[in-house]
Amino acid sequence: MPGLNARIDQAASLHRHASAVAQAAASALDGYLPPPRTDLAEQQALAERLRDAAARLTPGWLGTPLDSVPAGMALGEQRRPEFVRVGTAAAQEDAAFPAVVPLLGTGHLTFTADSRDPRVAGVLRAILLRLLATAPSGTLVVRAVDAVGGALFAPFGALADAGLMPPPVMDRAGLQAVLAEAEHWVRPSRPEAQRRPAARPRRRDCTMLLLIAALPSAVEGSDLARITALAQAGPATGLHLIVAGWPPPPLTPDTAQPAAQQPLPMSTQIALRNPYALLGGAPFTVPAQAERRPAAGGGPSPTASWPGLSVPVRLDPDPPAELVQRVCRELAERYVQSGQVHLMDLLPDPDHWWAESSAAGLSTTAGLAGETPISLVFADLTPHWLIGGRAGGGKSAFLANVLYGLCTRYDPDELGLYLLDFKPGRGLARFAPGPDDPAWLPHARVVGLESGREHGLAVLRELDGELTRREELWRELQVSRFVQAREHRQLPRLVCVLDEFPVLLSGADPIAAEALGLLESIGRRGRGCGVHLILVSQTVRGIEALHARRDSLFGQVPVRVALPGGGDALEATNDAAATLPLGCAVVNTAGGLGGPRGATRGHEKTVRFPDPDADAQVLSALRQRLWQARDPDSDPPLVLTTAELGRGPA
Numbered sequence: 001m002p003g004l005n006a007r008i009d010q011a012a013s014l015h016r017h018a019s020a021v022a023q024a025a026a027s028a029l030d031g032y033l034p035p036p037r038t039d040l041a042e043q044q045a046l047a048e049r050l051r052d053a054a055a056r057l058t059p060g061w062l063g064t065p066l067d068s069v070p071a072g073m074a075l076g077e078q079r080r081p082e083f084v085r086v087g088t089a090a091a092q093e094d095a096a097f098p099a100v101v102p103l104l105g106t107g108h109l110t111f112t113a114d115s116r117d118p119r120v121a122g123v124l125r126a127i128l129l130r131l132l133a134t135a136p137s138g139t140l141v142v143r144a145v146d147a148v149g150g151a152l153f154a155p156f157g158a159l160a161d162a163g164l165m166p167p168p169v170m171d172r173a174g175l176q177a178v179l180a181e182a183e184h185w186v187r188p189s190r191p192e193a194q195r196r197p198a199a200r201p202r203r204r205d206c207t208m209l210l211l212i213a214a215l216p217s218a219v220e221g222s223d224l225a226r227i228t229a230l231a232q233a234g235p236a237t238g239l240h241l242i243v244a245g246w247p248p249p250p251l252t253p254d255t256a257q258p259a260a261q262q263p264l265p266m267s268t269q270i271a272l273r274n275p276y277a278l279l280g281g282a283p284f285t286v287p288a289q290a291e292r293r294p295a296a297g298g299g300p301s302p303t304a305s306w307p308g309l310s311v312p313v314r315l316d317p318d319p320p321a322e323l324v325q326r327v328c329r330e331l332a333e334r335y336v337q338s339g340q341v342h343l344m345d346l347l348p349d350p351d352h353w354w355a356e357s358s359a360a361g362l363s364t365t366a367g368l369a370g371e372t373p374i375s376l377v378f379a380d381l382t383p384h385w386l387i388g389g390r391a392g393g394g395k396s397a398f399l400a401n402v403l404y405g406l407c408t409r410y411d412p413d414e415l416g417l418y419l420l421d422f423k424p425g426r427g428l429a430r431f432a433p434g435p436d437d438p439a440w441l442p443h444a445r446v447v448g449l450e451s452g453r454e455h456g457l458a459v460l461r462e463l464d465g466e467l468t469r470r471e472e473l474w475r476e477l478q479v480s481r482f483v484q485a486r487e488h489r490q491l492p493r494l495v496c497v498l499d500e501f502p503v504l505l506s507g508a509d510p511i512a513a514e515a516l517g518l519l520e521s522i523g524r525r526g527r528g529c530g531v532h533l534i535l536v537s538q539t540v541r542g543i544e545a546l547h548a549r550r551d552s553l554f555g556q557v558p559v560r561v562a563l564p565g566g567g568d569a570l571e572a573t574n575d576a577a578a579t580l581p582l583g584c585a586v587v588n589t590a591g592g593l594g595g596p597r598g599a600t601r602g603h604e605k606t607v608r609f610p611d612p613d614a615d616a617q618v619l620s621a622l623r624q625r626l627w628q629a630r631d632p633d634s635d636p637p638l639v640l641t642t643a644e645l646g647r648g649p650a
């Protein structure tokens with residue numbers, strides 16, 4: 001044992017010695033400033049030239065001091081920001097110049113300390129603000145990692161609310177998800193020629209910035225290897241990294257491996273000293289085979305052999321919080337506007353109103369997926385729709401868009417509407433003549449406002465009777481489908497909207513029983529006869545009358561539209577609507593069925609749709625034009641309210 005004790009004492013003493021040497025070296029480095037050049041005039045002239053160069057490389061937001069941004073400096077008006085200012089370099093007071101680093105389009109940036117160092121936190125916010133304010137709207141995709149609480153990105157919150165930059169991830173699982181997204185980004189994509197031209201920036205015009213303000217302490221060597229691989233592959237595919245705290249502390253044997261402690265490839269490296277920082281690294285490094293090529297002119301490339309900036313740099317301070325918030329609010333507003341859909345985007349060209357035939361089916365644009373209009377159809381295979389969404393989830397808005405879309409495409413000889421609203425409010429009143437506006441929708445035959453259940457029953461009986469009449473006619477004509485009957489007779493397709501239809505089915509009374517029987521009958525027979533249902537509700541669970549017969553009704557309803565809070569309209573295992581924002585809907589044409597997570601679902605799309613009331617003037621012009629176009633001999637719709645109870649449709 002004495003031998004072992006002696007060896008332990010010796011090891012402890014060696015450790016103490018090593019740590020004293022490391023401490024002495026750190027304070028020597030902190031105190032070290034590269035020796036200033038002695039020729040003052042030459043230094044000042046050089047600083048002047050560097051200031052000029054910096055002004056050219058970092059115009060506007062990229063280089064301006066953020067505590068004195070000129071009022072009205074335009075946002076997002078420049079091409080991709082390639083260089084960005086990180087601080088002020090000065091060997092001497094009167095020879096200062098902006099410290100500028102290449103980033104987007106070139107390489108990456110690392111800091112030896114993470115964002116727990118307030119200087120790093122400040123300059124990270126300054127860099128992010130400069131880049132966001134400069135890049136054209138929607139072209140800079142930012143993903144943030146901040147394992148020390150996320151506060152660094154709090155002033156950028158407006159971007160998260162607008163869906164422009166998700167909140168930072170804070171743990172290893174989040175880091176891995178972000179790395180996976182970045183790996184997807186660098187994967188080769190489809191050739192440009194195969195892509196559709198789009199109004200929004202295309203992928204190749206976009207840059208992804210992965211900003212790691214602090215790595216999680218549980219980070220492992222495999223994560224670091226993924227970051228290194230991304231750094232290697234990134235610049236060629238528009239992915240750039242800013243990593244604070246690189247290389248990470250060698251806390252585990254895994255992260256202490258030499259490979260994990262290497263500088264990030266193609267990065268400018270900022271080493272934090274006290275109170276200065278030093279810039280070094282090789283951001284312009286090019287892949288191996290290109291490296292061997294001699295630089296133009298034959299000599300070694302000045303960028304390949306750059307030893308670093310031998311001048312101390314004072315990193316830019318934290319930008320004023322109100323400036324960050326103002327810029328982010330403005331960027332978020334612009335982004336939301338650029339993605340906004342207008343009612344007119346869903347309607348046909350005004351020269352082609354009432355130009356469609358409903359013989360084979362009715363079709364309208366429900367919204368846009370990206371820039372692609374997504375149509376929903378009433379036809380033999382998709383005869384009925386179910387729309388679900390919480391109160392205020394946009395059901396009335398979605399429905400109004402659909403009705404305006406149909407009524408501008410098909411004339412009243414092609415389409416007739418029965419519109420019933422069972423809930424309080426006047427959502428469907430816009431389609432009936434009112435005290436202030438005599439215009440009505442010429443296609444509307446019945447409009448029920450705050451309809452009583454008896455009204456609903458009367459309308460369903462009427463439709464059921466119409467089905468019987470049509471089936472008799474089909475027998476006479478010896479046809480089985482609406483499209484065949486249309487070769488002999490001009491008949492409209494009929495669409496019946498039942499808003500908050502569970503009211504009709506509530507309770508266990510005779511009305512509920514008869515209404516359910518009629519709905520099942522219309523559901524079954526309507527497809528061949530051109531009679532279609534739109535069932536709308538906040539929830540379709542807990543309807544007593546449907547307990548045993550859910551499938552007999554909803555089995556006839558292949559088109560499902562889930563608005564925010566309307567996941568009920570989809571299959572129980574399909575969570576596609578879980579996080580929808582207002583103005584978006586999941587449209588599914590396979591009875592709400594989902595599919596493997598991440599797989600492309602041909603039968604399901606998420607669409608953006610407009611608020612039809614957003615532009616009162618456009619809406620009023622639309623209503624007037626439809627009304628003026630009616631047959632002057634046509635009757636207004638029968639308006640049913642609870643006050644009219646007992647009259648029923650004529």
Ligand SMILES: Nc1ncnc2c1ncn2[C@@H]1O[C@H](COP(=O)(O)OP(=O)(O)OP(=O)(O)O)[C@@H](O)[C@H]1O
Pocket residue numbers: 389390391392393394395396397398425427538582583584609610611612613
């Ligand atoms: N696409 C949209 N973009 C922005 N705002 C919208 C959009 N659609 C609807 N809204 C707004 O959301 C609010 C609620 O919309 P809407 O009345 O259509 O919801 P709802 O589901 O019918 O609600 P309720 O069940 O209470 O009648 C309205 O103020 C509307 O202006």
